[in-house]
Amino acid sequence: MLYDFYINLLTMITFLFIMGSIIRHIDFDLSKLERRIFIGVMFGILSIILMLSTIKIVGTSTILDLRNFSIVLASYYGFTVCLITALITIIFRALYYGVNLSALLALCNITATVLVCSYIERRKLSSFKTWVFKAGGAILALLVTISYLLWNVPNKNIVLMYYFLMNFSAAIIIYFFRESIDLSNHKYSKYKAEASVDFLTGLNNVRRFEKLATSLLEDAKKNHEDLCILMIDIDHFKLVNDTYGHSSGDAVLQQLAYILKLNCKQGDIVSRNGGEEFTVLLPRRTPSEAFKIGENIRKSIEDNKFFLLDNKKIKITISIGIAAFPHNAQNLKELLLKADQALYCAKEAGRNKVCYACKLKIND
Structure with missing residues (x-):
């Protein structure tokens, strides 16, 4: 019995690590609904494995499994995921063991678990309280169901005690492993975000820019679409730093980043390249x-008053160089070089200008 229980626990712990790794490392090219279906099916498979890996209670003909925990774990990903897992569990239970009183009671038990877990998930409790109420509700629903099935069995209390102890032990162990995996995934996501975001402005950094630019250019080539780039530089920014200090310069950069985002639509990629x-x-x-x-961005910057740390206000201007695929560049290197040359022309023309690279040539 203990060996079977140990195997069940290892199955769940292994599954948690695998799911954590999948969710952490793989960028799904799926919609939100497709992601939910995928995760729900995965937890449904876990439920099936647990039903096939039953635990036999010593001294009785009774068996138990830990399938309810797959539903509890699925509930952390939303009601849709939890429902999909529950449906897979119910259907497999009916097909594998047949439709009888136990199957109907299992249906009631699983339904109660889904409802309790979904309700608790919306309560926004602490992590520990959420798990206690979810796991406690699932165990209580299971004990009520088993009590009804074993109503006339002489050693009913012994069986119930085994059910409770094993589920209670599993709940404690799974909680600590789940918390550890979640903490690891949270730190990974945080560090990954920090590695791709400019710490000062919150925009994409140059590493993230290069990755997105490469991807967008490949899509543009594949779909025969245009891809344009604006290369923007603040005019005489060194003078701002020298006159008002680097902290005030940082404040200007932050406000500029905000204005850039305001002037761009969803899907446009705004980055600070350095x-x-x-x-x-x-x-x-x-x-x-x-x-x-x-031009809209240039005019917005020109008309805006930038606040410094000492509440002073200053005016700045920017120069912009524009290049476009496939009109005057065929790859990312050419696109950046053309935009940079157009930016240089905007500076040479007196700054506070927008220059397009249509007439520029790349010198080898």
Whole structure:
């Protein structure tokens, strides 16, 4: 019996580590519904494995399994995931063991577990309290069901005691492993986000920019679409730092980043590529559309008053260079070089300008 219990626990713990790794490392190219279906099916498979790995109670003909915990764990991913797991569990239970009184009681037990767990999940309790109420509700529903089935069995109390002790022990062990995995995944997500986000402005950093630009360019080639880039540089930004200090310069960068985001639509990629240089990737935009967006950004910056740390207000301007695939660049290196040359032309033309790279040539 203890060996069977140990195998069940190892199965759940192994599954938790596998699911944690899948969710952490794989970027699903799926919609939210598809993700939920995938996770629900995975927990449904866990439920089936647990039903096939039954634990025989010594001295009785009674067997138990820990399938309810697959539903409890699934509930952390939302009601849809929990419901899918429950449906898979119910259907397999009916097909494998047949439709009888036990199957109907199992249906009631699983339904109660889904409802209790879904209700607790919406209560926004602490992690420990959430698990206690979810696992406690699942164990209570199970004990009520088993009590009814074993009503006339002489050693009913012994069986119930074994059910309770094993489920209670499993709940404690699973809780600590789940917390450890969740903490690890949370730290991983945090460090991953920090590695791709500019710490000062909250925009994409240059590493994230390069990854997104490469991906967008591949999509543009595949779908025969335009991809434009705005390369933006603050005019005379060194003078701001020298005059008002680097802290005030940082405040200017933060406000500029905010204005850039306000002037861009969902799907546009705004990044800080270093120092006072920013970029905006514009998927599926023509050069003329990109030029209009660049002008709107330039005008917004020109009209805005930037607040410094000592409550002083200053005005700044920016220069913008624009390049476009496939009009004047065929790869990312050319796109960046063309945009950089267009930015240089904007600076040479007196700054506070938007320049498009249509007439520029790349010198080998």
